[in-house]
Amino acid sequence: MREVKNSRDRGGPAQPLVIANDLTRHFPVRGGLFGKAAGAVRAVDGVTFTVEKGETLGIVGESGCGKSTTARLLVGLIGLDKGEIVLDGEKLGGDLRLKDLWDDVQMVFQDSWASLNPRLTIEETIAFGPKMRGVSKVDARRLAHDLLERVGLAPARFAGRYPHELSGGQRQRINIARALAMKPRLVILDEAVSALDKSVEAQVLNLLADLKAEFGLTYVFISHDLNVVRFVADRIMVMYLGEVVEIGPVDEVWRRRAHPYTSALFAAMPSMDPDARTEKPPLAGDPPNPIDPPSGCRFHTRCQYAEAVCGKSVPRTSVVAGIASHLAACHMLDEASGHTKAGAAPTLINEAAE
Amino acid sequence: MSPLMEIRDLTVRFHGERTVHAVNGLDLTLQPGEVITILGESGSGKSVTLKALLKLLPEKRTEIGGTMTVDGIDVTALTGRRLSDYRGKAVSMIFQEPMLALDPVYTIGDQIAEAVRRHDRVSRTKAMDIALDMLTRVRIPSPERRLRNYPHEMSGGMRQRAMIALALACRPKLLLADEPTTALDATVQIQVLLLLRELQKEFGMGIVFVTHDIGVAVEISDRIAVMYAGNIVEEGTVSEIIKDPRHPYTKGLLAANLHGATRGTSLASIPGSPPPLDARPNNCAFAPRCAHAREECLEALPPVFRPGPGRRVACVLERGQSEMVLPARTPEAA
Amino acid sequence: MSASMDARIEATPGTVGLEAETTVPVRSQGYWRGVFTRLKRDPVAMVCGAILLLLFLVVIFAPYLPLADPYKGSMIARLKPVGTPGHILGTDELGRDMLARLIYGGRLTLMLGLLPVVFAFAIGTTLGILAGYIGGALNTAIMRTVDVFFAFPSILLAIAISGALGAGIVNSLVSLTIVFIPPITRVAESVTASVRSLEYVDAARISGAHPLTVVRVHVLGNVMSPIFVYATSLTSVSMILAAGLSFLGLGVKPPQPEWGLMLNTLRTAIYIDPLIAALPGMMIFATSLCLNLLSDGLRSAMNIKD
Numbered sequence: 001m002r003e004v005k006n007s008r009d010r011g012g013p014a015q016p017l018v019i020a021n022d023l024t025r026h027f028p029v030r031g032g033l034f035g036k037a038a039g040a041v042r043a044v045d046g047v048t049f050t051v052e053k054g055e056t057l058g059i060v061g062e063s064g065c066g067k068s069t070t071a072r073l074l075v076g077l078i079g080l081d082k083g084e085i086v087l088d089g090e091k092l093g094g095d096l097r098l099k100d101l102w103d104d105v106q107m108v109f110q111d112s113w114a115s116l117n118p119r120l121t122i123e124e125t126i127a128f129g130p131k132m133r134g135v136s137k138v139d140a141r142r143l144a145h146d147l148l149e150r151v152g153l154a155p156a157r158f159a160g161r162y163p164h165e166l167s168g169g170q171r172q173r174i175n176i177a178r179a180l181a182m183k184p185r186l187v188i189l190d191e192a193v194s195a196l197d198k199s200v201e202a203q204v205l206n207l208l209a210d211l212k213a214e215f216g217l218t219y220v221f222i223s224h225d226l227n228v229v230r231f232v233a234d235r236i237m238v239m240y241l242g243e244v245v246e247i248g249p250v251d252e253v254w255r256r257r258a259h260p261y262t263s264a265l266f267a268a269m270p271s272m273d274p275d276a277r278t279e280k281p282p283l284a285g286d287p288p289n290p291i292d293p294p295s296g297c298r299f300h301t302r303c304q305y306a307e308a309v310c311g312k313s314v315p316r317t318s319v320v321a322g323i324a325s326h327l328a329a330c331h332m333l334d335e336a337s338g339h340t341k342a343g344a345a346p347t348l349i350n351e352a353a354e
Numbered sequence: 355m356s357p358l359m360e361i362r363d364l365t366v367r368f369h370g371e372r373t374v375h376a377v378n379g380l381d382l383t384l385q386p387g388e389v390i391t392i393l394g395e396s397g398s399g400k401s402v403t404l405k406a407l408l409k410l411l412p413e414k415r416t417e418i419g420g421t422m423t424v425d426g427i428d429v430t431a432l433t434g435r436r437l438s439d440y441r442g443k444a445v446s447m448i449f450q451e452p453m454l455a456l457d458p459v460y461t462i463g464d465q466i467a468e469a470v471r472r473h474d475r476v477s478r479t480k481a482m483d484i485a486l487d488m489l490t491r492v493r494i495p496s497p498e499r500r501l502r503n504y505p506h507e508m509s510g511g512m513r514q515r516a517m518i519a520l521a522l523a524c525r526p527k528l529l530l531a532d533e534p535t536t537a538l539d540a541t542v543q544i545q546v547l548l549l550l551r552e553l554q555k556e557f558g559m560g561i562v563f564v565t566h567d568i569g570v571a572v573e574i575s576d577r578i579a580v581m582y583a584g585n586i587v588e589e590g591t592v593s594e595i596i597k598d599p600r601h602p603y604t605k606g607l608l609a610a611n612l613h614g615a616t617r618g619t620s621l622a623s624i625p626g627s628p629p630p631l632d633a634r635p636n637n638c639a640f641a642p643r644c645a646h647a648r649e650e651c652l653e654a655l656p657p658v659f660r661p662g663p664g665r666r667v668a669c670v671l672e673r674g675q676s677e678m679v680l681p682a683r684t685p686e687a688a
Numbered sequence: 689m690s691a692s693m694d695a696r697i698e699a700t701p702g703t704v705g706l707e708a709e710t711t712v713p714v715r716s717q718g719y720w721r722g723v724f725t726r727l728k729r730d731p732v733a734m735v736c737g738a739i740l741l742l743l744f745l746v747v748i749f750a751p752y753l754p755l756a757d758p759y760k761g762s763m764i765a766r767l768k769p770v771g772t773p774g775h776i777l778g779t780d781e782l783g784r785d786m787l788a789r790l791i792y793g794g795r796l797t798l799m800l801g802l803l804p805v806v807f808a809f810a811i812g813t814t815l816g817i818l819a820g821y822i823g824g825a826l827n828t829a830i831m832r833t834v835d836v837f838f839a840f841p842s843i844l845l846a847i848a849i850s851g852a853l854g855a856g857i858v859n860s861l862v863s864l865t866i867v868f869i870p871p872i873t874r875v876a877e878s879v880t881a882s883v884r885s886l887e888y889v890d891a892a893r894i895s896g897a898h899p900l901t902v903v904r905v906h907v908l909g910n911v912m913s914p915i916f917v918y919a920t921s922l923t924s925v926s927m928i929l930a931a932g933l934s935f936l937g938l939g940v941k942p943p944q945p946e947w948g949l950m951l952n953t954l955r956t957a958i959y960i961d962p963l964i965a966a967l968p969g970m971m972i973f974a975t976s977l978c979l980n981l982l983s984d985g986l987r988s989a990m991n992i993k994d
Contacts, residue, residue, distance in 0.1 A: 062539035062540065062541060062542075063510075063539050072890075075894050076894070077890050077893065077894060098896075099896045102894045102895065102896045103896075105894075106894060107890070107891070107894060109887040109890070109891065110887075112887070114886040114887045114888065115887045115888060115891070116888055117888040117892075117905075117906050117909075117910070118910065119719055119909040119910055120905075120906075125888075128892065128895060128897070128905065129891075129892075129895030129896075129897075132895050132896055132897040132898075132901065133895070133896060167627055168396070169627055178891060179891075182894075182895060197395035197396055197566060197627075198395065198566065198567075198568075198607055198610045198611060199395065199606055199607060199610050199623060199624040199627075200395075200627060201610065202609070202610035202612075202621040202622070202623030202624070203623045203624075203625070205612075205621055205623075206620050206621050206623055209620070224539065224540065226540070227569075227611070227612040227613060228612060230612075230617075231612045231615050231617055231621075232617070250617070264541060265540060265541060268540040268541040268543070268544040269540065269544075269569065270544070270547075270567070270568075270569025270570055270572055270573045271569070271572060271573065272568070272569050272572055272596070272611070272613045273572070273596075274572055274591075274592040274593045274596055274597075275593070277572065277573055278544055278547075278548065278573060279548075280548070281541070281544050281545040281548050282541065282544070283541040283545075284545065285495075285511070286509040286510060286511040286512065286539070286542055287539060287541075287542075
């Protein structure tokens with residue numbers, strides 16, 4: 001583990017920066033005559049993971065998998081229905097108030113017209129947070145200029161500008177500077193480079209890597225783009241319909257792909273090799289609606305290995321290939337599950353043969 | 355064999371609060387049954403080129419120069435009845451957002467049948483049969499039921515398939531695809547790409563596919579044309595572009611794609627961003643971002659070289675390595 | 689302009705740009721200056737604005753203008769036609785100078801047109817922002833109450849409230865204010881709810897700022913312009929409603945001049961001198977047209993394209 005240069009470190013290097021335990025958040029769907037709850041979008045359903053100090057945790061998944069809701073839960077923008085968030089040993093809602101959480105955790109949003117206030121100049125946008133925290137006007141302004149410089153935008157040219165005058169890459173640098181102005185320890189990046197052009201994306205990824213080293217940051221990097229997550233993340237967490245299906249060190253997950261969904265997601269990436277183009281789509285159909293997710297293993301409706309047991313019982317989380325940090329929730333990994341391929345997940349076998 | 359589509363020296367200029375030179379002297383040829391991808395970033399003029407081909411650009415504010423021929427039809431001269439015959443029958447288009455192409459108040463079946471009847475004199479029942487056949491061909495499960503669905507009742511991937519069915523209902527010879535898979539989830543995107551590939555073979559049509567994603571281009575196309583600042587900087591087969599990129603911009607794009615990039619290293623990124631196109635470039639538009647830029651790059655437009663058959667590169671670095679086909683064009687006085 | 693045509697300049701250290709680097713600090717034009725610049729380019733809005741400005745000046749400074757007494761009638765000079773020496777716009781059915789009465793009448797009519805909208809704007813915006821930003825039960829309470837008022841057409845509501853309160857200027861002010869609160873609240877609520885879910889508001893919230901500060905800095909500025917434009921479009925309606933109330937005898941009482949009331953009292957003269965009888969109506973028409981066109985101009989000037 002990398003050394004974390006942060007005086008605010010409370011629990012020491014072994015204490016995870018974030019312990020997210022059984023995070024659950026359902027959104028009621030109103031319908032009917034009197035607006036009675038007609039059902040619930042089970043956006044995040046019992047999600048458990050940790051974020052170690054100094055690492056980058058990548059979260060991937062398709063639309064409706066709950067990755068963005070997880071991000072919003074982590075920064076306290078929305079409340080939990082169930083579960084707990086522990087930041088460096090302090091439980092949110094207990095010792096840790098929301099205000100304290102925001103001292104340590106900030107978020108970088110996807111670049112869009114909605115990510116920056118169109119009525120504020122760049123300088124005002126970055127200085128707003130520090131000023132709210134009691135930093136004097138002059139100091140907040142100086143901080144804003146320093147950060148602009150740091151993210152590669154000359155303050156003299158940009159401080160007085162409005163967001164609509166900037167390009168996507170520039171706006172995203174401002175988004176990053178705004179989060180850093182709060183001097184966070186953890187930055188949640190929710191699709192932070194997804195809207196950018198490839199050549200600009202690479203610039204921003206380099207910038208993020210530099211900033212991480214310079215400020216001793218920890219990242220939770222959320223993206224639908226596996227290539228990007230593979231490049232930036234130390235560990236990867238794959239979500240499907242509000243649940244974690246697999247989590248582990250990037251290279252481990254890449255090599256083993258213990259869960260059939262992970263395997264399909266990876267196989268769905270365009271090949272980049274003109275002589276070995278994808279011949280068969282790894283999955284059919286769209287991801288199901290999270291309002292009424294399938295029973296048992298939520299992936300069983302699209303899984304080629306699904307058996308009766310998959311629709312009946314929720315798979316337990318098992319350790320993959322004896323590596324304690326690599327976990328996946330699939331009946332085929334659980335010897336006692338009753339799945340005919342239990343203990344011999346086909347995706348794993350393929351890898352062993354190689 | 356005469357080409358299916360031939361674009362010669364296309365220029366598109368928008369007038370408004372400020373003038374934008376979106377496309378600047380673009381040449382592009384497509385053979386029948388061929389799939390070409392125009393690869394470019396936002397602002398490169400790739401979508402504008404497609405819209406120009408269908409005459410979808412606002413006439414009042416747009417100035418179009420050059421020639422466009424599709425299947426022997428001179429596109430620039432088309433108006434009225436002949437234009438609407440051309441759209442749909444000769445050329446059709448699919449978009450990133452299917453909700454823009456599909457009418458929310460009609461069922462999928464009605465819309466496809468209506469499109470068929472607009473071009474062919476067939477009975478309503480026959481048109482509906484064609485619609486059903488189209489839905490089956492785009493692999494929509496239980497097509498009879500889907501025929502009666504409204505667009506909002508379908509999932510994203512289904513809508514995309516319905517839009518493809520609508521676009522192909524009149525068997526166009528040329529399909530224009532404007533980032534049709536960009537908004538889709540990864541597992542759905544690959545399904546749609548493979549579907550388009552199969553339909554292309556089945557119908558024998560030509561496709562001009564526009565995307566910013568190299569991976570998608572590799573999956574779908576025979577050839578790739580890399581576009582930058584309103585012109586094509588490099589063109590070649592997929593293998594040539596991926597394995598032997600010549601233009602520094604193409605090389606930069608490939609490096610920025612992260613495929614096989616090593617974690618913990620700094621990415622070889624292209625610095626800066628595309629130029630504002632408020633004037634027509636009179637030098638290499640990529641030169642300000644290029645690590646190999648020389649004096650001559652800033653002085654004139656780059657000559658176009660031909661390193662091989664069907665291959666072209668607009669960069670001075672090719673000089674001495676391959677045959678020159680077009681000396682640096684001097685743009686007319688702006 | 690669509691994003692695909694969007695030309696952009698990216699600054700990265702070490703990049704040699706073709707365009708000259710500016711070393712002087714760039715301070716962009718503020719929002720309202722930008723709106724005004726765009727408004728100035730709209731000839732229709734500018735002409736309407738100028739007419740309205742002139743009307744307001746004339747009406748405000750009426751006592752200082754060389755006008756006849758609007759209350760002094762003459763039994764022998766009744767219904768003199770337009771162009772009569774001494775009475776450029778003729779006289780009304782009691783021989784009072786029409787020009788003076790139209791100008792003095794404009795004071796009341798414009799006041800009754802503007803003030804209720806100003807009051808309703810203040811109250812409705814507050815209610816709407818509260819409902820939209822806080823949401824939940826408060827939203828339900830405010831918005832369902834507002835919905836009740838939508839059950840009645842505005843003119844009926846104004847008549848009903850005025851009828852209940854009794855005739856008079858203050859009472860018509862009150863009733864018109866009440867009429868305009870619900871629509872403004874509804875517009876304010878919907879724009880606030882949409883702005884509230886935007887990411888920059890989220891970013892402001894996680895900076896730990898007080899909710900009122902978030903509203904003031906990040907919400908207010910972005911919801912004001914649509915509400916304001918909507919409110920300006922209501923002034924013409926308010927003016928017409930005020931005139932209507934007076935016409936029905938529920939607003940201004942004779943002999944005070946007011947365009948709606950004048951229209952009522954002159955209606956008997958329509959067969960004798962239709963032009964005189966139509967004058968107050970023409971004023972109402974022209975003023976509300978100008979207000980509407982100006983509001984349209986404002987709407988497009990406030991629409992920031994990016």
